[in-house]
Amino acid sequence: MTSSYLFENIQILENAGSSLKRETVLIKNGVLKAFGRKALQNAELLGIKPQKAKNMLIAPCLVDPHSFLESPFNGKEENIYSLIEKATFSGYGQLGILPRSDSWRDQIESIIALKTIKSDVLIHLWGGFSLGGEGVALSKHSELLQNGAIGLCDDDFMPPIELLKKGFSLGEMKNYPVLFAPRDKTLQAGGMSREGVYTLRAGWPPDPVESEIIPLIQLLELHKQYPEIAVRLMNISTADGVSILKNASSNPMATILWWHLVNDNSSLSPFDIGWSVTPSLGSPRDRASLIQGLKDDVLTAISVHSTPIDDSETKLPANKRKKGISCYNLVLPLLWDQLIRKSGWEVEKLWKKISFGPSKFLNQAEEKLSLNSNRWLLFDPDKEWYQSNEEKHLTSATNQPIKDKKIIGKVIDCGLINQACQND
Template sequence: MKSSYLFENIQTLEGSRSTLKNQTVLIKDGVIKAFGKKALQNAELLNIKPKNAKNMLLAPCLVDPHSFLESPFKGKAENIYTLIKKATVAGYGQLGILPRSNLWRDQIESIISLKTINSEVLIHIWGAFSLGGKGISLSKHSDLLQNGAIGLADDDFTPPIELLKQGFSLGEMKKSPVLLAPRDISLQAEGMSRESVDTLRAGWPPDPIESEILPLVQLLELHKQYPDIALRLMNISTSEGVSKLKDAYLNPLTTVQWWHLVTDNSYLSPFDIGWSVTPSLGSPKDRASLIKGLEENVLTAISVHSTPTDDSETKQPANRRKKGISGYNLVLPLLWDQLIRKSGWEVEKLWEKLSFGPSKVMNQPEEKLSLDSNRWLLFDPEKEWVQSNEKNNLTTATNQPMKDHKICGKVIDCGLINQVYQND
């Protein structure tokens, strides 16, 4: 059964053009029914008693601009159904799915199969820029976009510039976004962590800064040549990258992965899951620059960039396991702690980067609180809980960081699901 609440003087954020305010809200069976005096009047008629909402926040759902789902129907680590359930428990209402898959999303059939999923969580599919993500030949861009793809992306590294020029010159994407990752895998070589004193101290092979900067400079120059292309840049990770964007002739919409804002290569023990990510984890200077870049709107949005793996992969040594982490449930609590408690951000700024900005990246309508809508989340920044990969069987993905750590802050409920696990 869906939740019914009467919140008196709860903090609310209604949308991207709103400011945080206290007001009375009535929710019946998961749907917002009234604000203000009308909420009190209707709650009395329905016999819905006030609920203590001290310190809680009612706000629009979060949006993830890009994550991986490589085996959507038979995946051991994650499938489309566990992903939807996990995302809604974390307050996410929209998910962007990248094209890398056991059947690359370079054909309309792979797009259509995911578009048939009946879910209140909006699933947005990125079509493949190149066939098989190999960077050799173009997919049929117009076919993918006409059959449900929201835009084009490739793998998590930069395709050959000549192929990008070919695709941009054809211009079949028109105003649809093109999402590209500024990463040169040949320059990165076997690098595990951005080169720094802390990387050497931890014993990881270094990932040179040039593996991000050189392809980033090429992509920014290409954008000058093709300014009508709706270029998006995926997961900037270095201080130098932020500086290049700040000075760019055109500033494309850009994402940063959430984990790069929470930690850096001076924090983790050698055994932490969080070392094995793409792009490589940076230094304290990188993390500070990324936070400032978001605050100054040089960077547009925060991605989850989930790459779920199961135990057979997670238990491999860090330098041999597949790179990436998962953990939607950690994103809002840990970023609330880092950006609001420690960095002094306003709630409005955090939602710009976790909800409204990601919608812009995908060219999708923004989330908002409105009457007769169930698109809301309820967050308690003071709720304490312990992170466990197995909790509630939400997913078999075991590459979630912070296992057995006490976390402060939790999504208590979300209107998109029948029940959130409120008694954990």
């Protein structure tokens, strides 16, 4: 795919410190070449004619702080190559990959194997905090970090507090981030949806709010005892959780699963794929608090937290199948609809939560628009399309929500697509 554009008066967001503006831009063969008058002059020499910009936006690539890739080389539902292609078609330039895998990334060999992949999409690997994610014995933290891990994490629930104290006391992670999910599986007790009237009405087993609150309080207390540790919190999901974070004396960075911003347990049909997520879907009050917590910077970043599964797993009943949804292409369109159209956010604020904030969360350089770079995305907020498994940029993972429904807003192009397609 070769992308060449001349847009006059298109919306542009250059970087984290800039404001949205309208400007002329020239892109040649997927590379950002010029702005303003220079763009017009160069386009005339190259024979590139202007296109109507309408409400389209050119902005830095998006960043996902954490998702799963359990079979990076042999996965039929997802592998590293299909993931890169899926991400680029959706405008993502950086992906954080969690350690849960058919070969847990608690050994340097599993880190090094993935670091050999050549891609303009930057792959950031979280190393396993404990061996096998079992929460019994610590992995060799310093070895993982010295050989390419960007930080440490366990699974999507909190390990035993004694193990955390042991790891924090050793302090081998230094300034690297350590990521934990404030979720207690025992307290959750198989609950599918956050307890409340909508869960009762839908007939799902309830997930008590304490399954998040108790481990969250423990993690915050531990952070107070070890303030030098760069603690990160994975996917806050309740109004009570936001309130506790807002009033906490320690202020660790925290993510929120994108799906929790666009849906709650009052708005789904009983058969919707979106019920089966971790953490459990909350109430309308939870969703409103999460949106406000993001706006007030109590929450740092929005995660995709993709968990691809194949058709045989997807067809199981919601309370029997593996938890999670898989999609990158829906994230920006649905967040644009919820946060910009409905909640009145500015574009700059949205990009802070889906690009610049996630980079900080990962301790990585922020995305930005630069001349002679292919790190850009083109988004049309008015483009109408239908979500379908047949689209080229989607994989055989079938746990994708909102199938065969009209979506408004789409990533039209991304400079990284050229490089991704060459790897096909």
